[in-house]
Amino acid sequence: MRHTTEEDVSFLHPAPPGFVAFSEIADPLVSHVGPMYQRLDDTGERIGAFFVTARHLDQTGGSVLHEGMLLLAADLFLGLTAFGASQGRRCVTLGLNASRLGVARLGDLVEIRPRIDGVAPSIIQASARISTHAGIIMNISSHWKILGAS
Structure with missing residues (x-):
């Protein structure tokens, strides 16, 4: 799905087909960059998404999404x-x-597909594939500390 407007109308976008508005956590940062959307795929895995709007753009790259927004999502x-x-x-987060x-461009729908790669008593390893209609734009690997676990 591609929206071609140059205007930042992110809060006017309807949710992409099959997605619902993300409201699971009250995070002040997310409220500044959202809205975010989510759905479950056929296997029950969560998929996140957002539309690239003017406020998400790299100021040096014209209509290109800033990589910091990809990392945040x-x-x-x-x-x-x-x-x-x-x-x-x-x-x-221990590390990403x-x-x-x-790249993603103004109006693109960006999808984030996270998955668990391993679980130890106190550490979780997870990865994500981030894509648009044009294909994969970023791969992420991460480590998470389970608080209170030794």
Whole structure:
């Protein structure tokens, strides 16, 4: 799905087909960059999404999405996935490793597909594939500390 307006109308976008507005956590930062959307795929895995709007753009790149927005969205949906894998225990990001493979542009729908790669007693390893209609634009690997676990 592609929206071509140059105007920042992110709060006027309807949710993409099959997605619902993300309202699981009250995070002040997310309220500044959203709205975010989510859905479950056929296997029950969470998929996150957002539309690229003018406020998400890299000021040096014209109509190109700033990579910081990709990292923020990945961290959000990876964190929710880690929280689920930890059976509801709070987790914090230990590290993210990102490889940018392409770009998203104004109006693109960006999808984040997080998954759990491993769970140890106190650490969770997770990764995400971020894509647009044109293909994969970033791969992320991450580690999460389960708070209170030793």
